[in-house]
Amino acid sequence: MNKPENGTMLGRSTAGRNDRTASLLLDWYDRHRRLLPWRAVPGEKPDVYRIWLSEIMLQQTKVATVRSFYRNFIVKWPTLTQLAKAKRTDVLRLWAGLGYYARARNLYACAQVVMGQYGGNFPDTEENLRSLPGIGSYTAAAITAIAYNQWAVVVDGNVERVLARLYTVEKPIVETRPLLRQLATRLTPQDRPGDYAQAIMDLGALICTPRSPKCVECPWTRLCKAHSTGTPECWPRKKTKAKKPRRYGVAFWIERSDGAVILRRRPDKGILGGMTEIPTSVWYDHPLSERSVRAQSPIKTHWETIPGLVRHSFTHFNLELTILTAEAERTPKDAFWCPKRKIKSEALPSLMRKVVALVQTAQNSS
Ligand code: SF4
Known part of the structure; x- marks a missing residue:
């Protein structure tokens, strides 16, 4: 995705406001970031293999569930080269219990492609990452931002919930994805895009949780439209769910x-x-x-x-x-x-x- 230039796609005052909003979040992140086994600590270079592995495991799966599976994988295959040389049945065996098994098949296929076509180095553009097995738009953006600290718009369910509240988006998420993406694009800063992506994920996971957001601890309390209504948990607006067959x-x-x-x-x-x-x-x-x-x-x-x-x-x-x-x-x-x-x-x-x-x-x- 092309990054917006301040003062071109956006008005200068809007861009300035968005920069301040992002900077409040980054300040909060510097104090409250989660310690995650795949996450680089400040001053450390992110490891793209670990970030890719964790992002694939985290697709549709909670951090708490992923931790032990991630640890088992990293202990058995600490590098991409070792994973690519593994037997596919062993990879599926270690994945057993984590669910969504196409992820494991694609993980293995992706390791083969990165070894065969990229000499064992993951590509560093969203476009090339998206061409790899199992890497869709979200994962490509997350790897680009987190592993390479390049500007990319990272939007998952947590981010959608936070933005729907921050701006009181009045329709259910499934009907407002393009708008939410636009809002996310405007807020993503050019400075520290990797930290910003992780910060908004952490905010969604720790503070702006689905049922009971902890607004008093949130860096965006004073800006948040849903908070000002007194019932922030009423956003995102719900769509009536069809009963599962x-x-x-x-x-x-x-x-x-x-x-x-x-x-x-x-x-x-x-x-x-x-x-x-x-x-x-x-x-x-x-x-x-x-x-x-x-x-x-x-x-x-x-x-x-x-x-x-x-x-x-x-x-x-x-x-x-x-x-x-x-x-x-x-x-x-x-x-x-x-x-x-x-x-x-x-x-x-x-x-x-x-x-x-x-x-x-x-x-x-x-
Ligand atoms: S103020 Fe509350 S509702 Fe608004 S973003 Fe923060 S935690 Fe979420």
Whole structure:
């Protein structure tokens, strides 16, 4: 994105006001910045590999959840070169439980491209960063600003909330994204753009929180229009949420006499792509008929139903899985046996870990 010149895109007084607004935030950041494992401390050069890794992990995921996954990755693969040389299955395995698994596949693909096409150095322009697997507009801007301290407009959900309050934007965020971006563009200073990006993220995470903003601690209290109304938590304006649809499926738990369990790899494309699963049926918007279960079961056998259901929430739907169990010695097509004690070291997403947990509970109580 082109940066605005003071006094050209903006009037001089508006530009001056925006500079003062940014500078209040930067002063606050100098005193209250979060200590994050991927963040450079003052005087230290930011490490683009760490910033990229953290930004990919933080997409749709909270800092508190990311910390331990980030630490595991950095301990195992401290540099991009080491990550690029890793086996993809090991990367997926360490990602298991963090969700949104396309991120892990793209992370690995991105490491290969940066090694192969850029000699192991991440490009330093938003445009070139955006051409890499898994890096969209937000992540490209965040890396440009934070790792290279270059001017870039970083707008995520936190920033949108803060700006919707600062300027009392009266329509829900989904309807006002271009306006919010314009406001963010005007506020982003030419001096210290990297610190500014991190400062507004910290403000959203620590002070201007969704339910109960701590306005008395905010550097923008005197400027904030939502604060002056007395009910800042009423911004951003809400859009009525459609109820999430529910889907239904069946998981087939097949155990051998030596206690090994059948697993298989999900196709790369689609939900939980590339991850390991306990074989499951297709997920429908209605419970499966017996005929459908028979048609999709990996082996022809007599199935027992485990008491209880596994419930899991995805971004766009809720899922209910019934678990069927059976014993077998044959290996179904495209599947493999895994000793039960090793099952947790497989690249099992959270949904599959819930399946394992429910089966174990049922087996322990029988
Ligand atoms: S004054 Fe309150 S509502 Fe306004 S930006 Fe600060 S924390 Fe958010």
